[in-house]
Amino acid sequence: MRTLEQTTQEVLDLATKHFQLPAGTLAPGDDFFKKLGIDSLQTLEMLSRLENHFGIELPDYEVQGVSDFKTLAERIQSRL
Amino acid sequence: MLDLSKYQSIGEALRDALDQYPNEVCLIEADREREKERLTYRDFKERAHPLSKALQDGGFSASSRASIIMTNQSKWLISAYAILFAGGVLVPLDYKLTSDEQWQLLKHSGATVLVTEYPIWRQLSTSPGRAVATNVRTVLVSEAPASADLVGAQRWEEFRGAGEPVFIARKRADTACIVYSSGTGGRPKGCMMTHENYLEQCLPFPSLYPVWPGARYLSILPTNHAIDFMLGFFYQFVSGGTVVHLRTLRPEYVREAFPKYKINYVTLVPLVLKNLQKGLQARFAALPPAKRRVLNVMIWMNKLLTRERPRLWISRLLLAQVHAAFGGGLEAILVGGAFTEPQVLQFFYDLGIPVANAYGLTETCVGITANDLKPFRADTVGKPLPGMEVRIVNPAPDGVGEVSVRSKTVMAGYLNEPELTAETIVDGWLLTGDLGRFDGAGHLQLTGRKKNMIVTEEGKNIYPEDIETVFESLPVKEFCVFATNYIWPKRSMVGEKLVLALHLEPGRPYSEELRQDINARNNRLINYKRIHGVVLLEEDFPRTASLKIKRNVLAERLAKLDSVAAILPL
Numbered sequence: 001m002r003t004l005e006q007t008t009q010e011v012l013d014l015a016t017k018h019f020q021l022p023a024g025t026l027a028p029g030d031d032f033f034k035k036l037g038i039d040s041l042q043t044l045e046m047l048s049r050l051e052n053h054f055g056i057e058l059p060d061y062e063v064q065g066v067s068d069f070k071t072l073a074e075r076i077q078s079r080l
Numbered sequence: 081m082l083d084l085s086k087y088q089s090i091g092e093a094l095r096d097a098l099d100q101y102p103n104e105v106c107l108i109e110a111d112r113e114r115e116k117e118r119l120t121y122r123d124f125k126e127r128a129h130p131l132s133k134a135l136q137d138g139g140f141s142a143s144s145r146a147s148i149i150m151t152n153q154s155k156w157l158i159s160a161y162a163i164l165f166a167g168g169v170l171v172p173l174d175y176k177l178t179s180d181e182q183w184q185l186l187k188h189s190g191a192t193v194l195v196t197e198y199p200i201w202r203q204l205s206t207s208p209g210r211a212v213a214t215n216v217r218t219v220l221v222s223e224a225p226a227s228a229d230l231v232g233a234q235r236w237e238e239f240r241g242a243g244e245p246v247f248i249a250r251k252r253a254d255t256a257c258i259v260y261s262s263g264t265g266g267r268p269k270g271c272m273m274t275h276e277n278y279l280e281q282c283l284p285f286p287s288l289y290p291v292w293p294g295a296r297y298l299s300i301l302p303t304n305h306a307i308d309f310m311l312g313f314f315y316q317f318v319s320g321g322t323v324v325h326l327r328t329l330r331p332e333y334v335r336e337a338f339p340k341y342k343i344n345y346v347t348l349v350p351l352v353l354k355n356l357q358k359g360l361q362a363r364f365a366a367l368p369p370a371k372r373r374v375l376n377v378m379i380w381m382n383k384l385l386t387r388e389r390p391r392l393w394i395s396r397l398l399l400a401q402v403h404a405a406f407g408g409g410l411e412a413i414l415v416g417g418a419f420t421e422p423q424v425l426q427f428f429y430d431l432g433i434p435v436a437n438a439y440g441l442t443e444t445c446v447g448i449t450a451n452d453l454k455p456f457r458a459d460t461v462g463k464p465l466p467g468m469e470v471r472i473v474n475p476a477p478d479g480v481g482e483v484s485v486r487s488k489t490v491m492a493g494y495l496n497e498p499e500l501t502a503e504t505i506v507d508g509w510l511l512t513g514d515l516g517r518f519d520g521a522g523h524l525q526l527t528g529r530k531k532n533m534i535v536t537e538e539g540k541n542i543y544p545e546d547i548e549t550v551f552e553s554l555p556v557k558e559f560c561v562f563a564t565n566y567i568w569p570k571r572s573m574v575g576e577k578l579v580l581a582l583h584l585e586p587g588r589p590y591s592e593e594l595r596q597d598i599n600a601r602n603n604r605l606i607n608y609k610r611i612h613g614v615v616l617l618e619e620d621f622p623r624t625a626s627l628k629i630k631r632n633v634l635a636e637r638l639a640k641l642d643s644v645a646a647i648l649p650l
Contacts, residue, residue, distance in 0.1 A: 045330070057112070060329060065203075065606070
């Protein structure tokens, strides 16, 4: 079982890879809309990547209103 | 389509539609690859009537107001019909607003009933805003887990009355829906849409975009939005069509839905259309050179053959693979909610996929103008729909002026806002606040905005007044939010942005601390509502006798600043 810290790190690593950023660019408290300059559709694409990685389903409503990696990781953690 | 001229209310027309097409499928609901539900019009009636009866048993009657805050799903439409059947006024609210915003609008609307789904209720029930909307007495929550504490709400699935409900007749002039076009922070603009508005708006559709029993419409735009309410519910139902709902809007599942459900029509906002374009372009780019050359020839031939009007069968033949990806039965992609760049529209039309650009406001029901595709024009929003009188007020020498509309689809007014209504509807003409002109062929071209607001590519209308509360108590002398286009008008409706105009306290600089404070507050707003930068003005803001900022005068003063250099990034 992963700890929340591990899940958060994996979320950050995956987003870093998905958006082809230099390692260490992203932090848990970052707002991903702002930091990545992405729109809501690109966020949904990122979520699909995360779902595949963690082997879970994240309904759209679970991520409604979420804009930082830490909260996103918490939502994922609760479904692991 | 039913003959809508003989109906008094949308509830009455829907009632007859359910009896007219009992065996046709009206709803398909899917969650990812799983189909969750498929209902015929008969099934729909059997679900809706007990709900309507239970509402009536609880005292719900003519003109009672009920709100729906749900994602696109079958229970949205079932609840809406049950409310309209009982003579109620529907208040559709955006499920993407924050809970506090939703409670504010619930209070403003005077709704006594709220229909929502569990994930939304989880947020709503714990929001401090709940205390203000004491008018909401009955809350129905769908899909709640068996163990969930509903904190005062009832389960939608169990809220059923025994026996048949009584149909409550309404008149054409009565309010059918209160649709909020804005106003979560400032003055709520609750557009009172009458039954006549919807019945009249629907009349020209069959000649433009015919829907037949069993025709499939993919409902992606939120149903609380006027476009989906009309095209993804009312128009489909009175024509016996099928509405397909997806519980997730991940691009990959949306793409799969087209071939899987053989979609005939879909309405998209520009952002989604652009995303589809990007996906297709990437696929084209990955083709081996020989195949790409063939594709280019096919596109060229298609362009030639569809110059005058769409010829779907030819396009489907020439560009079979592209059309197969869209299910092979796509009649048209309707685009609305925001301004669409011509090159995006042209891209799809060149592939033989008719994209119908249209223009409308919540205040005018759905559409004022639409492209009839004869011929296709990417650079305009089409011609006025039958029944619409459109004129340009105070045109400049080049013909550009404010677009105004008179028709039976114009709202009755803004709820509880007689002054605002009088400013917006003058002598029966609705002033849209959009600037445009007619070309020689009678097509309307939009060129900009007169009003202080922006529309995002996702079709969200953002009014500066609505986001100013987040900057309250900022340590500055005065502040005001503007759309950049309002200060520095340009002939464009793309890339619209918001800026925060600041008048600093005397002797205080624009410090790093202040910038960070603004940033933190800005981040509290949902991403598409955020401001883009700051503009400084070293003078008192002009104010009215009641000390309200004169936004138009202030904008004129700011306009003297350089439109690029004056905006300090955050």
